[in-house]
Amino acid sequence: MGFILFLVFFISPPAKARDQVWSLQSTSTMEFATQKGCESIGKEIQDSFVKTATVTIRAWCFSQAGGATPDAKTQSLLEEGGQVIEKLEPASK
16 A cells, blocks of 8 residues: 655745735645655655745645545644644545
């Protein structure tokens, strides 16, 4: 079983935090053999943007087995430097 790291990049012109308007800039995917690898690279990418006030990233690690659902039992959020990685696991059948 493998994992897919799905990254979504948003940009905003410089502004006060509450006045920022975010626009979708791009998306990207990467494949990993392990969930730990997926999460660690996702965090590393997010960490590289921590000091940038005009870019924010959302990232999810999906199992290639399919059936991922964002419910309270299978979803966990990992916060790093103001960014979020969401980890989704296959729903039980």
